[in-house]
Structures are given as C-alpha cells and as structure tokens.
Amino acid sequence: MKGGGFSFQLLKEVKGKGRLGRISTPHGSSSTPAFMPVGSQGSVKSLAPADLKEMGAEILLCNAYHLYLRPGTEVVKEVGGLHRFMGWDGPLLTDSGGFQILSLCALHDVGPDGVRFRSHLDGSVHFLTPEKVVRIQEELGADIMMVLDDCHPYPVSYSEAKAAAELTTHWAKRSKGAKSRNEQALFGIVQGGIYPELRRQSAHQLMMMGFDGYAIGGLSVGEEKEVTFEIAEMTASVLPKDSVRYLMGMGTPEDILAGVRMGVDMFDCVLPTRCARTGILFTSSGKLNIKNARYSKDKNPLDPHCRCYTCRNFTRAYLRHLFLSRELLAYRLNAIHNLFYYHSLMRDIRQALSQDKMDQFEREFFSQRGRDNGANSGEEGGEIVC
Amino acid sequence: MKGGGFSFQLLKEVKGKGRLGRISTPHGSSSTPAFMPVGSQGSVKSLAPADLKEMGAEILLCNAYHLYLRPGTEVVKEVGGLHRFMGWDGPLLTDSGGFQILSLCALHDVGPDGVRFRSHLDGSVHFLTPEKVVRIQEELGADIMMVLDDCHPYPVSYSEAKAAAELTTHWAKRSKGAKSRNEQALFGIVQGGIYPELRRQSAHQLMMMGFDGYAIGGLSVGEEKEVTFEIAEMTASVLPKDSVRYLMGMGTPEDILAGVRMGVDMFDCVLPTRCARTGILFTSSGKLNIKNARYSKDKNPLDPHCRCYTCRNFTRAYLRHLFLSRELLAYRLNAIHNLFYYHSLMRDIRQALSQDKMDQFEREFFSQRGRDNGANSGEEGGEIVC
Numbered sequence: 001m002k003g004g005g006f007s008f009q010l011l012k013e014v015k016g017k018g019r020l021g022r023i024s025t026p027h028g029s030s031s032t033p034a035f036m037p038v039g040s041q042g043s044v045k046s047l048a049p050a051d052l053k054e055m056g057a058e059i060l061l062c063n064a065y066h067l068y069l070r071p072g073t074e075v076v077k078e079v080g081g082l083h084r085f086m087g088w089d090g091p092l093l094t095d096s097g098g099f100q101i102l103s104l105c106a107l108h109d110v111g112p113d114g115v116r117f118r119s120h121l122d123g124s125v126h127f128l129t130p131e132k133v134v135r136i137q138e139e140l141g142a143d144i145m146m147v148l149d150d151c152h153p154y155p156v157s158y159s160e161a162k163a164a165a166e167l168t169t170h171w172a173k174r175s176k177g178a179k180s181r182n183e184q185a186l187f188g189i190v191q192g193g194i195y196p197e198l199r200r201q202s203a204h205q206l207m208m209m210g211f212d213g214y215a216i217g218g219l220s221v222g223e224e225k226e227v228t229f230e231i232a233e234m235t236a237s238v239l240p241k242d243s244v245r246y247l248m249g250m251g252t253p254e255d256i257l258a259g260v261r262m263g264v265d266m267f268d269c270v271l272p273t274r275c276a277r278t279g280i281l282f283t284s285s286g287k288l289n290i291k292n293a294r295y296s297k298d299k300n301p302l303d304p305h306c307r308c309y310t311c312r313n314f315t316r317a318y319l320r321h322l323f324l325s326r327e328l329l330a331y332r333l334n335a336i337h338n339l340f341y342y343h344s345l346m347r348d349i350r351q352a353l354s355q356d357k358m359d360q361f362e363r364e365f366f367s368q369r370g371r372d373n374g375a376n377s378g379e380e381g382g383e384i385v386c
Numbered sequence: 387m388k389g390g391g392f393s394f395q396l397l398k399e400v401k402g403k404g405r406l407g408r409i410s411t412p413h414g415s416s417s418t419p420a421f422m423p424v425g426s427q428g429s430v431k432s433l434a435p436a437d438l439k440e441m442g443a444e445i446l447l448c449n450a451y452h453l454y455l456r457p458g459t460e461v462v463k464e465v466g467g468l469h470r471f472m473g474w475d476g477p478l479l480t481d482s483g484g485f486q487i488l489s490l491c492a493l494h495d496v497g498p499d500g501v502r503f504r505s506h507l508d509g510s511v512h513f514l515t516p517e518k519v520v521r522i523q524e525e526l527g528a529d530i531m532m533v534l535d536d537c538h539p540y541p542v543s544y545s546e547a548k549a550a551a552e553l554t555t556h557w558a559k560r561s562k563g564a565k566s567r568n569e570q571a572l573f574g575i576v577q578g579g580i581y582p583e584l585r586r587q588s589a590h591q592l593m594m595m596g597f598d599g600y601a602i603g604g605l606s607v608g609e610e611k612e613v614t615f616e617i618a619e620m621t622a623s624v625l626p627k628d629s630v631r632y633l634m635g636m637g638t639p640e641d642i643l644a645g646v647r648m649g650v651d652m653f654d655c656v657l658p659t660r661c662a663r664t665g666i667l668f669t670s671s672g673k674l675n676i677k678n679a680r681y682s683k684d685k686n687p688l689d690p691h692c693r694c695y696t697c698r699n700f701t702r703a704y705l706r707h708l709f710l711s712r713e714l715l716a717y718r719l720n721a722i723h724n725l726f727y728y729h730s731l732m733r734d735i736r737q738a739l740s741q742d743k744m745d746q747f748e749r750e751f752f753s754q755r756g757r758d759n760g761a762n763s764g765e766e767g768g769e770i771v772c
Contacts, residue, residue: 041707041708041711041713042704042707042708043708043711043713043715045713045714045715046714046715046718047715048695048699048715048718048719049699050695070707070710070711071682071703071706071707071710074683075682075683075703075707078683078685078703079683079685079701079703079704080685084701085701085703085704085707086704087699087700087704296457296461297460297461297464297465299464299465299466309434309436313434313435313473314473315465315470315471317457317461317464317465317471318428318465318471318472318473320457321427321428321456321457321461321471322427322428322429324456324457325427325429325456327427327429327431328431328432328714328717328718329429329431329432329433329434331714332432332434332714332718333434
C-alpha cells in the first residue's frame with residue numbers, strides 16, 4: 001500500500017531465531033527480513049527496474065554520496081526525484097556516504113562539523129555536514145535516509161573508536177534537527193568499533209534521541225568475522241524491539257542467516273552483483289565459478305532448483321561462453337540469477353520464521369553445500385572473493 | 387508457423403518502391419523487408435531474447451566464424467544447436483565468416499580450396515573450406531546458411547575483383563554440393579567489387595546453380611556511398627524476382643530505405659547496437675548524442691514518439707547519467723531503443739509499401755530530420771560514427 005509515512009511493524013519475534021516484520025514507506029512496503037540490492041549510482045548494476053520487480057525485490061539502496069557527485073542532487077531533484085529518475089516506484093533507502101568517503105576518497109578530513117574530501121571522480125574538494133547530507137537525501141526523495149557517520153577501517157584504538165562514535169552521535173543529533181520532512185524516515189547509525197561498551201553507549205544515545213530505525217555500521221571493515229558477528233549480535237540485542245534494525249553492508253548468504261538470528265531486519269551488500277561481474281554464481285549447493293572449463297558443454301541451468309529468468313532459459317555452457325566472450329549479456333544474466341538467489345533466500349527465511357522452522361531450514365541450507373551437486377563441491381569453498 | 391523447410395513468398399512488388407514478402411523457416415517466419423539484429427557471438431550485444439521478442443525482432447544473424455572459434459561448433463552442437471544455446475526460438479541466419487576473416491584476421495591467405503587464417507582471439511591457425519563452412523553451419527543448426535565468399539576491401543582492380551568473384555562462385559558450387567540437410571536454406575553471395583559486368587556475371591552463375599536466396603556481398607568496404615548504391619541497385623535488378631534478396635552489412639536507416647527501393651528484402655547491421663554502446667541514439671528527428679551536456683536535466687524520453695521500454699520509463703537525463711557513469715544498464719537501454727527504432731522503421735516501411743505510400747513515407751522520414759526536435763538539429767548531421 002502506498003502513501004502515508006514510514007512505519008515498522010514487528011509481526012513475530014523468536015529470540016535466537018529471528019524476527020518477521022514489515023516496513024511501510026510512502027512508496028510501498030517491504031517484508032522483513034529484507035535484502036536491499038545496491039544501486040549506488042541510481043542503477044543496480046546491469047539491471048532494469050523490471051528485472052528487479054520480477055525477481056521480487058521490494059526495496060533498493062542507493063548512495064547519496066555517489067548521486068551528489070554525479071549527476072548532482074539538483075539534476076535528480078529537477079527530474080522529479082530519485083524514484084522518477086531511476087524508474088523505481090518502490091521503497092528506496094539512501095546511504096549517507098560516510099562509508100564511501102572512507103573507502104573511496106584517498107584524501108578526506110573529518111572535523112567536528114563534517115567531512116572534507118576530494119571526489120574520487122575528479123578530485124574536486126567538497127565539504128559535507130550532517131545537515132547537508134540530510135538535505136541531499138531529502139532532495140533525492142529517499143524513503144529512508146541515513147545519518148552521516150564517522151566510519152573507520154579496522155583496527156582502531158579504543159579512544160579513536162570512542163571519538164568516532166561520539167562524533168557520529170553528535171552528527172546524528174544535528175541530522176535529526178535538520179530533517180524537515182515527515183514522510184521521509186531517518187535512521188541512526190550505531191558505531192563504536194569492536195568495543196561492546198562503546199557500541200552500547202552509541203546505541204543508547206541514539207535511542208534517547210529516537211530514530212525511525214537503527215543501523216549497525218562500521219562492521220566488515222577488516223576485522224575477523226567472529227568479531228563482526230559478536231559485535232553485531234551484541235549491538236542488535238540492545239536496540240529497541242519495536243524499531244527496525246539494519247546491518248549495513250553485509251553480506252554473504254551465511255552472514256544474512258547469522259544476522260537474522262541476531263534479530264536483524266534489513267541487509268544490503270554489493271556481493272551478488274559484484275560476483276555476477278566476476279562469474280561467481282550462488283546456487284543452492286554452493287558457489288559456482290562459471291569460468292571453469294568443466295561447464296563448457298554443461299547443458300544444465302546454473303541451479304536446477306532455481307526459477308529465475310537465467311535458469312529457465314540458459315545453460316551453464318552458454319553462460320560460460322558469454323562470460324569468456326565478455327558479452328554484456330553475461331553480467332545481466334548472472335546478476336539476475338544472483339539477486340534472485342538472494343531474494344529467494346529471504347523468502348525462504350521468512351517462511352521458516354513464520355513456520356517456526358528456522359533450525360531445520362538452516363540445517364538444510366548448510367547440508368546442501370558440498371553435496372547435491374558434485375560439480376561444485378570443494379573448489380569454491382572458503383571465502384568468496386569477487 | 388513453425389516446421390517445414392525454407393520458403394520465400396513475394397507478396398507485392400512495385401518497381402522503384404520496394405517489395406513485401408515473407409520468409410518461412412523451420413523456426414517460424416519473418417515479414418520482409420526485414421532487419422536482422424547482429425549477434426555475432428550468439429548474443430545481440432547486451433540484449434536477451436526476451437528483449438528482442440518484445441521489440442518485434444523476427445530473425446537474428448549470428449556468425450559462424452565467431453562461433454566456430456569460440457565456443458566451438460561442437461559445444462553448440464552438443465548443447466542442442468544454436469537456437470537452444472542462445473535461447474532464441476525464431477529464425478536464425480548465420481554468416482559464413484568470409485567478411486570477418488577479411489576484417490578481423492591480420493593474417494589470412496586465400497587459396498583455391500579455402501582460406502587459411504590466424505584466429506583473432508588466440509593466433510591459432512585454421513583452414514576453412516567451403517564444405518567445412520557449410521558443415522559448421524549445419525551443426526550450428528542455422529535456418530539460413532551463407533556460402534563462404536572471398537571478400538576484399540576497396541579498392542580492388544578489375545582482375546582481382548574478377549578472380550574473387552569467380553572463386554566465390556566456385557566455392558558456392560562446392561558449398562551447394564556439400565549441403566546435406568533439406569530444412570536448412572543456403573544463400574549464394576554475389577561478389578564482383580564495383581564492376582557491373584562482374585556483378586552481373588556473378589549473379590547469373592549463382593542463379594544457374596540455384597540458391598534459396600541471393601545476397602549482395604562485398605559492399606560498404608570502403609567505397610563511396612554513391613558507388614555502393616549504384617552497384618547494389620544494379621545487382622538487385624538482375625536477381626530472380628521470386629527469390630529473397632539480402633544486402634549484407636548495411637546499414638543506416640537511410641541505407642535501408644534506399645535498399646528497400648532497390649527491391650532488397652533483408653538487411654543486417656551492427657550499427658544500432660554499436661551506436662548504443664557509444665551513446666548515439668536514433669530518433670524520429672535524427673541522431674541524438676546522449677553524452678551532450680544539454681541533456682543533463684532533460685526530462686523527455688529519447689524520442690517522444692517512441693514506445694520502447696527505454697522511452698516509456700526513462701528520461702534523457704537518466705540515460706546520460708548512466709552512460710557517463712559507465713553503468714552497464716546504459717548499453718542495454720540504448721540498444722533496446724536503437725533496435726526498437728530499426729524494427730519500427732521496418733514496420734513503417736512495410737505498411738507504407740502495403741498502402742502504396744512509400745514516397746509519402748520517405749518524404750516525412752526526411753522532413754522530420756532537422757526539425758521537430760530543435761535539440762537535435764544540426765549537431766549530429768552527416769555520417770554516423772559509432
């Protein structure tokens with residue numbers, strides 16, 4: 001249902017298993033746990049809105065930093081806002097750019113008032129304040145806006161992490177004050193590095209201010225996976241039960257399963273589209289590297305259990321040929337498959353939660369890996385490198 | 387209607403205006419005059435079969451040379467033939483590769499028995515005879531096969547052109563002898579450079595042998611456009627009335643209009659897809675360069691008269707942004723538009739022929755260029771460079 005403002009409805013919660021919910025926005029709603037495909041520059045790489053609708057995507061993520069630099073906020077605004085600009089009429093979340101400034105800009109300087117940085121595109125110098133980042137996102141017309149945060153790569157000392165978390169909290173307060181439109185939601189971002197005490201403090205300060213949702217930021221920035229999970233779980237546990245929780249930038253199917261168990265409601269990651277462009281495909285029996293010679297005459301679809309456009313119409317042999325021939329169609333067909341996989345995973349997770357079968361689902365999920373499809377076992381085990 | 391072999395039905399012919407017809411193949415039929423999108427490597431660049439169906443494509447062209455080298459004929463055969471391989475269930479024509487060997491292989495050596503060349507992919511040496519080229523196309527399962535021809539760049543002397551035309555005729559005879567399947571059609575290719583006498587001779591010799599269709603080859607290889615048209619027209623005029631005529635590798639919308647008037651039934655060209663990748667879009671009022679700054683905030687579709695997926699959903703501002711951001715979606719949306727434009731043009735031409743309004747159609751076609759859309763007038767006049 002479209003219209004109205006932002007709301008989150010928690011439909012079911014079982015501790016240690018996960019939560020079922022629904023977010024509503026002026027551009028429609030999305031079931032949670034939800035995965036958001038990433039369209040940083042206003043396009044989920046290689047896919048059109050019709051592709052995303054067909055695979056069951058309900059909400060997308062774009063990036064305010066990228067769109068601010070190119071084509072420029074005023075362009076998007078003048079064309080009628082980001083939804084109209086990119087032809088997507090469903091819910092949109094825009095990330096603020098804190099993480100992108102950290103990761104893309106060789107030169108950036110964080111001060112109490114904001115962050116000064118050189119554009120990764122043309123070297124031009126920009127200064128973004130928390131207020132300006134809210135204004136950019138208001139002009140883009142995002143349904144969900146993210147506050148500007150001070151994000152650091154791992155490792156950071158306790159005192160650095162403390163300062164960054166405090167600055168993020170300070171900016172969050174200013175962001176909230178700058179927000180001028182009721183229909184757009186604003187999420188706070190919990191920082192605090194790998195220090196539980198700082199995370200707890202950051203979360204509590206944001207909760208005191210009151211946001212429409214709470215994101216767990218500053219993870220997956222170089223620390224051990226075990227630490228990521230520990231901090232994410234600890235942070236999720238202190239967030240308010242009735243608000244939506246968003247674990248930023250994660251991750252693999254396994255990460256998502258773990259996040260759901262921690263009580264996270266929203267996820268995003270470039271992995272499915274990035275892997276599509278490097279020939280790594282997600283299947284029910286594990287990862288498949290389409291470049292592998294063993295697929296040269298393989299008449300099977302990528303995943304015999306998958307009903308995506310790619311699997312319904314094309315063989316592994318053809319997909320391998322397209323990829324090796326650098327045909328543009330390869331990237332789109334791979335992206336359709338990978339994102340369909342992610343959205344199927346989310347549907348399956350929601351069904352398992354609804355039927356109280358999360359343990360069983362997870363057992364089956366892991367047991368299918370390494371068997372079922374002998375072709376895949378072993379070779380692509382371990383970390384995904386896309 | 388599917389099933390049966392190849393046939394061509396001439397439905398209407400008005401000298402100097404054009405011909406209406408229909409080709410039938412084991413994989414369905416196509417109205418003529420027809421434009422064939424080019425999918426050299428088994429994929430029309432950036433487009434899926436569903437895209438091609440939606441825009442009204444009825445027949446595609448692939449390239450035996452490319453597919454022979456990669457993924458290899460045996461791969462396509464083992465997966466079930468080219469239709470199954472690329473997921474296209476309509477008519478397919480495969481070009482033989484004569485032109486590709488000329489244009490892509492720095493080292494090639496034409497002898498009486500065939501052509502020896504180094505692969506443009508890996509430098510491996512191959513020898514293709516007319517018989518082998520027919521066998522490759524039979525294994526690919528093309529509905530329409532082309533004979534191997536000896537194609538030369540402009541200029542060639544009379545004696546060189548004569549030798550090439552005679553060799554092509556000799557190979558055509560051997561190709562016909564090698565053909566082992568009734569349901570696949572084989573077209574002869576008229577050569578003879580820019581020499582009317584040689585063209586006439588080449589055409590007559592092929593007609594004596596009898597082919598399922600006749601192609602006009604060896605044009606648009608560097609000669610003046612005026613000469614191209616003169617030779618194409620002269621050649622078309624001596625071809626049998628009841629057989630289908632195919633003008634190879636041409637061309638622009640203007641080329642197609644001229645070809646139709648000469649009595650040509652089939653066309654192919656990489657132009658619409660190649661231009662899509664360089665940001666040149668075809669519209670009813672002329673060409674549009676989407677990179678142009680004047681489109682940065684333009685809320686209009688590429689062509690207000692167009693009903694393609696791209697024009698129904700996206701602004702010029704967004705398409706410019708995608709192109710400048712090198713988003714993969716840019717190439718697909720542009721290709722959808724350009725090929726939709728070509729197929730609309732063919733539909734309009736067929737309708738004009740059917741209603742005896744070819745002159746009126748052509749007047750309107752040209753009068754719309756340079757006016758109607760002030761934004762486009764002038765800037766992209768002249769030759770298309772994609």
